[in-house]
Amino acid sequence: MADGMNLDEIASTCDTLVLEGPDGVGKSALAERLSRRHGFEVVHSPKTPDHLDLASRYRAILGGAGRILFDRCFISELVYGPLYRGRSRITWSQAIDLAETVIARSGLLVHLTAPSAVIRRRLLHRDGEAVSLEEVSALTTGYQRVFSTLADYTRVLTLDTTALEPPSAG
Secondary structure, three states: OOOOOOHHHHHOOOOEEEEEOOOOOOHHHHHHHHHHHHOOEEEEOOOOOOOOOHHHHHHHHHOOOOOEEEEOOHHHHHHHHHHHHOOOOOOHHHHHHHHHHHHHOOEEEEEEEOOHHHHHHHHHHHHOOOOOHHHHHHHHHHHHHHHHHHOOOOOEEEEEOOOOOOOOOO
């Protein structure tokens, strides 16, 4: 799928949405809006302790009933893990299996992106601090690589969030 599709229209036909992209790209703001409009239960995936089995955690969530919207999930581990820990705790095989499970649940993977400078400005506005522009660029490049690979196996919608309102502070 390509940029420019109406996410609200698509969300009305999905039971599962996965919103992924770097910190500051607008995942939480979009998740809140889509949840309010379409009745999704939002699952925010914060940093998960190293000793937990991430793939099993996400399989259990995906095995549940109801409309689910992930505000970050297993895909972020494929980007942040290698960048910050030198390895991912999710294998490509597990990620592809989980992505296919999302699709089987009448779902869609949504890759949220924006220029690195825009993302960094949002982080500064929201948090009062931000990682370097180079680090934001490495994250956006990492997400592009991961979603390009996943798109060979499943549906991916890429949306540029540049026009979204900046995240609120706090």
